[in-house]
Amino acid sequence: MTGVQTCALPIYWLGALVMQMICRYQAEYEARFQQLQARFTELNVQLEGQTVEKINARFLRLNPEMTLVLDSDGLSLAANGMKMQPDWRAEIPRLKRASLKSEMIARACQLGEKPTLIDATAGLGHDSLLMAHLGADVRLVERHPILFVLLEYSKVQAEQDSFLQSTAQRIQLIFADSNRYLSQLIEQNEQVDVVYLDPMFPQRDQNQQALKKQAQVKKQMQLLHMLLPEDGEMDLGDQLLDLAKQIAKRVIVKRPRHAVYLAEETPDHQWLGDACRFDAYFPKG
Numbered sequence: 001m002t003g004v005q006t007c008a009l010p011i012y013w014l015g016a017l018v019m020q021m022i023c024r025y026q027a028e029y030e031a032r033f034q035q036l037q038a039r040f041t042e043l044n045v046q047l048e049g050q051t052v053e054k055i056n057a058r059f060l061r062l063n064p065e066m067t068l069v070l071d072s073d074g075l076s077l078a079a080n081g082m083k084m085q086p087d088w089r090a091e092i093p094r095l096k097r098a099s100l101k102s103e104m105i106a107r108a109c110q111l112g113e114k115p116t117l118i119d120a121t122a123g124l125g126h127d128s129l130l131m132a133h134l135g136a137d138v139r140l141v142e143r144h145p146i147l148f149v150l151l152e153y154s155k156v157q158a159e160q161d162s163f164l165q166s167t168a169q170r171i172q173l174i175f176a177d178s179n180r181y182l183s184q185l186i187e188q189n190e191q192v193d194v195v196y197l198d199p200m201f202p203q204r205d206q207n208q209q210a211l212k213k214q215a216q217v218k219k220q221m222q223l224l225h226m227l228l229p230e231d232g233e234m235d236l237g238d239q240l241l242d243l244a245k246q247i248a249k250r251v252i253v254k255r256p257r258h259a260v261y262l263a264e265e266t267p268d269h270q271w272l273g274d275a276c277r278f279d280a281y282f283p284k285g
Helices: 027-042 057-062 088-097 104-109 126-133 145-159 178-187 208-215 219-227 238-245
Strands: 012-014 018-025 045-051 067-071 074-079 082-084 116-119 137-142 171-175 192-197 248-256 269-272 276-281
Touching: 018 027, 018 145, 027 045, 027 067, 027 145, 074 145, 074 219, 082 219, 088 126, 088 145, 104 126, 104 248, 104 269, 104 276, 116 126, 126 137, 126 171, 126 192, 137 145, 145 171, 145 219, 178 238, 192 238, 238 248, 238 276
Parallel strands: 018 045, 018 067, 116 137, 116 192, 137 171, 192 248
Antiparallel strands: 012 018, 067 074, 074 082, 248 276, 269 276
């Protein structure tokens, strides 16, 4: 990835089911680390703690390997001198500006009708936060345990914020593989109003303009891409489109402005912006 140095990652699998991760923290956060360690154990992740004297920008530069960091900013993912967390509280200015008329995503997902909505490609949860703020009841699905706990941490912080509390309470976090989760809903004959897809890796698209836009990705997304490497099956979303169409009244796919269609399937309608677009699929029957 442009501008990102690849480093050895202290994240690895023990057997087929258990992942191991390192968390660095200062001694005053020992109690929080113990709680975090217990939560990761529930998700089959062995979290190894390393106490350090001080975590600052210099420390992060000198320790470039990927780890979790627990400090005054909360829980973050760190690597290559950068630090990232979903940080839903930082989205408050955007939420205060947002309205059903001003947000293209609101028109695409018909948020004015207060839909039941599944975000099957969670990422940092910022789009889900916006959609919940504008009225949707959101199920946010994430399969990677480290990203899931980062989202949990941000949700807990948001629920303690007077502005975000009601919005955060309209978001349900679900630890599951989206393909399996949607398949289960199909078996149960469950229907929702909207399934929202924002695949992480549109850089596979054979379109140079899309590739150039991906090269300018934010630091947050650089770390997210390092945590969730493109492995041939993760987060491309092709399989999800077919599953989503079986349970939703509409499927909305967020894409870079010039990217090819998801699963090479022409949408029924589009909303076009300067940098991105929303492709809509309206299942028949």
